[in-house]
Amino acid sequence: MNGGLDAVAAAGGRGSRPWPALVALGLVTCAGITEAPAQEIVRRVGRVTFRVDASQAFPGGVVVVRLGSRGRLGAAWALLDGRRGAFYSDRGVPRALVPVAASAEAGPATLGVAIAARRGEQRVSIPITIASRDYQPRYVFLSEDERARLGRPEAAHDGRRLLAVLRTESPKPAPGLLLPPVGTTGNGFGEPRTYTGAADVESRIDALHGERHRGIDYAVPVGTPVRAPAAGTVLFAGPLALSGETVVIDHGQGVLSVLQHLSRVDARTGDPVPASAIVGLSGDTGLAPEPMLQWRVYLHGVAVDPTVLGPLL
DSSP: OOOHHHHHHHTTTTTTTOOOOOOOOOOEEEEEEEEOOOEEEEEOOOOTTEEOOTTOOTTTTTEEEEESSOOOOOOOOEETEEEEEEEEEEEEEEEEEEOOTTTOOOOOEEEEEEEETTEEEEEEEEEEEEOOOOOOOOOEOOOOOHHHHHHHHHHHHHHHHHHHHHHHOOOOOOOOOOOOOOSSBBBBBBBEEEETTOOHHHHHHSOOOOOBBOOOEEETTOOOOOOOOEEEEEEEEEETTTTEEEEEEEEEEEEEEEEEEEEOOOOOTOEOOOOEEEEEEBBOTTTTTBEEEEEEETTTTEEHHHHHHHHHO
């Protein structure tokens, strides 16, 4: 089962393409920032208009950038705090969804947009504000066996292999609204967590920095059907040392769902899955502290709050 994860890691998500490279524009003059609806910033540079929706710009949120132009655009990227989001077509308009890490500091920030030009890359800087968002800390009990599991060589190996999958980018159309994989309310995203007798638990799971909790936890009985939050392709289906039986679904344009701690997996690597298709049953595998399902959503390799990103798609 793990072979599928190795194959994706080796490929490195190749074959993906951002907003197609067409005729490049030189960005020379700047008309400054103009008035716009609340929390939207509009900036015109040369023949390009940048529209930035910062209404969800908080730790764990998403900044949306749209481009308009009187000419054709070259390949473009948006960057925030070193994290890059490619532009893809959204109903014919170039749009980038830029993740804000749950560990981001509130306050002034700079959003950068880079556009390929005939004489090199042109960059535009747009000031935005990262709003504060409170996440309550939580203590999680780990048994002696669970703490021992953290120290196994395969735990670190699986984390690195999972990270390679999370960096996958595919140009398929955005999936539309993400729906919760089980029919109940969950919680826990963004919590600073402390685990019994162990450090760096979150970062060991996916090999990413930070101990903010990456997902939403749903306390459901073992055997509860788990559904695909949206249509996509299964990138991995099988056991991982810390997240247990796991399914990773590529929804397109850098959006991936990770469903963890399953008791049974009903999907295979490479399978196309429609929205709401059953991909497994909930369980208590890996480091699950109780029978549950954990749902993580990664945007361009950064964990974001699924309830924030879902409506934007």
